[in-house]
Amino acid sequence: MGDTRGRRFSLMIALASSGLVNAVASISPNWIVLMILQFIASLLAAGQYTLSMTLLGESTPLGRRNLVLLLVSSIFLLAQGLMAVVAIPVISLTFSFELSGIGIFWNSWRTTLLIYSIPSFLCVLGLLFMEESPKFVFSQGDDENATRILKKDTQSEQRKACAGVAVEEQIQKSAIKGFLQDEMAAAKDTNKSTLQSLKDQSVPLFRKPLLKYTLIVGCLCVLQQ
Incomplete structure (x- = not known):
């Protein structure tokens, strides 16, 4: 979800x-x-x-x-x-x-x-x-809203760190630019249905080679409790 x-x-x-x-x-x-x-x-x-x-x-x-x-x-x-x-x-x-x-x-x-x-x-x-995660918002194709959230999240940080330099310019150079470069290729591929996403993330845990690690971690969690 x-x-x-x-x-x-x-x-x-x-x-x-x-x-x-x-x-x-x-x-x-x-x-x-x-x-x-x-x-x-x-x-x-x-x-x-x-x-x-x-x-x-x-x-x-x-x-x-x-x-x-x-x-x-x-x-x-x-x-x-x-x-x-x-x-x-x-x-x-x-x-x-x-x-x-x-x-x-x-x-x-x-x-x-x-x-x-x-x-x-x-x-x-x-x-x-x-606010919602800007990465998730961007993965839904809402670039404008993702940019707005990033500006809001980083604005106070930039005000403290960049005396005499435009906040907007610093945000563009740091948070937004880096975010877009890192996420552009992969984020658009995350638009999956809930069931498909659940299947893609859960099924491999119960197949080789991850099955033995799933069992080990499960046993450790039970013993810890």
Whole structure:
């Protein structure tokens, strides 16, 4: 979806849907329903890291790109620790009251699940004020809009770095010119359907010579969890 519908749009869908399902899981009547809903939420959230890194990498000026990606990677690594910091004081609470309409007792672990859903919705609100990846926009044939986004993304950087030199001229010489040269040949070929894109990216992972690496990485992920 990120390659065919846009990085920003797909990330918003992943965040909103996973947050919603996770919130619904807080009213699960039993552990079986909870397990199913949490599995669905995990599937919906699986692409968030890749989509966010792609969107940031394609939208950040080159001079700050490495720093931004490093910070975001660090936040993802710290996320589990932050979740524990939030969970410890909430889980220790002993309140419990009945929601007779749906036949459950609302308690601390349900509250924790609901709290975990809040950041997803906050991120969706933040993405409403963010532009789409200029690379994706350019791949859709909208050269004018891609150029506008690039100018907007790099303008503040150029103002700081180019005292006494026209911002527009510097942008043309750096961000836009380099972007167009790098992407002109390949970007126009990315207009594929969602199913075709999914097939092209997924099927090779389950064929030789990549199959053994897919199995190794999958096992490592399971063991890590």
